[in-house]
Amino acid sequence: MRAGWLGDLFRRAGRSLHGMDERAGEVAILDVTAVVAGGEGLARDADGRVTFVAGALPGEQVRVAIRQRKKDFARATVLEVLRPSVERVGEACRFVAEGCGGCDWQHVAPGAQRRLKAEVVADALRRQAHLEIEVGLGPELPADGYRTTVRGVSVDGRFGFRTRKTHDAVAVGPCLVAHPVLHEVIAEGSFPAGDIVLRAGARTSERLAIVAGQGTGVVVPEGVRVVSDHELRHGRRAWYHEEAAGRRWRVSARSFFQARPDGADALVDAVRNAVGAEPRGHLVDLYGGVGLFAGSVEGFEHVTLVEQSRSSVADAKVNLADRSPRIIQADVAHWGTARADVVVADPPRTGLGPPGVRAVTNTQADRVVLVSCDPAALGRDAKLLGTAGYRLHEATLIDLFPHTSHVEVVSRFDRG
Ligand SMILES: C[S@@+](CC[C@H](N)C(=O)[O-])C[C@H]1O[C@@H](n2cnc3c(N)ncnc32)[C@H](O)[C@@H]1O
Structure with missing residues (x-):
């Protein structure tokens, strides 16, 4: 099975794959053992050095072009799949062959994508936070025609x-x-x-x-x-x-909203489950966007939403008018803080990092529900939260982005 788009790329650049073979050290045959954050396959070369292989799946033997060599690792792209995984499928969209960068996982059977993503998340938690946890699988959402x-x-x-x-x-x-x-x-x-x-x-x-x-x-x-x-x-x-989640949301041109409404429903369900049903005093929704979680998690006397974007804050004020939460336009890192019972935090791809974790822990909340869209950032945040006394109890993958390696994870941490 030949990786057609790469061949096209080389042909367009006026170089043949055969010519590439002749460049010493640039082609290798590798056995792929796992997938890692970012969706690449993981293999080791003859010297035991890690190589990240774009377009490869666990269990496959592939002939690759090395794109980049660093001291501790290399990056490569599949030229030919010598022994395909049973989970490999032909790309469902012809634009992938033309190089479209929209979907990086169309070669993975839709039924296998959620499991592989859960493995990627579990691996990130193991490597970065030394946590062994089975990552649960959220509902299976339609794989095509979903992005809004x-x-x-x-x-x-x-x-x-x-x-x-x-x-x-x-x-x-x-x-x-x-x-x-x-x-x-x-x-x-x-x-x-x-x-x-x-x-x-x-x-x-x-x-x-x-x-x-x-x-x-x-x-x-x-x-x-x-x-x-x-x-x-x-x-x-x-x-x-x-x-979504039984409510109507105004979303301005520059405001964030989840990539699909059925995904927003699934995320809200997972966040509600993680928050728990018993009535409590104060919910703080950090990185609150246009108010999705502040507007749909029930059972709190007071709700505070913290969000940096002016446009999202303006939408949140309209969307949550019936609930009268406290809406603060601020960088979470410089938010003035308040005591809370539960914090829901849904940071961008970079994760909470030390300033976000400080903002969370300053609330002294007993429970933190973290929504993460990057496995490496989740691993690092889980470690930081662990050091601050919060223990990870559960993590659930919500597959918002089929045909891509992107992940979305809802995790519950409790203090003490
Ligand atoms: C992944 S979105 C989540 C939004 C919302 N929770 C939702 O589900 O629709 C992250 C949000 O964090 C906001 N944001 C990014 N960096 C921030 C910061 N340092 N402080 C406060 N908000 C921030 C973005 O504007 C965006 O609305």
């Missing part, structure tokens, strides 16, 4: 995704993972040069296109709102609505 926000770039006026590891882009349409409510915009939209963000409410069908520069010359299907970076910088507001 897609970030791309104009390719000769059409919507495209950036290619893997290059600065090129490839026009797509239809996109396997984009929600159907966006298909028409992707297929028919015409955009000026630069970045494009398409967003939609899957359950409201409201659509929003955020385009580069002044936004002149945009053509989109009827009903799609268009706003340019220039207009947003000069104070124009634009938003769409989504429904």
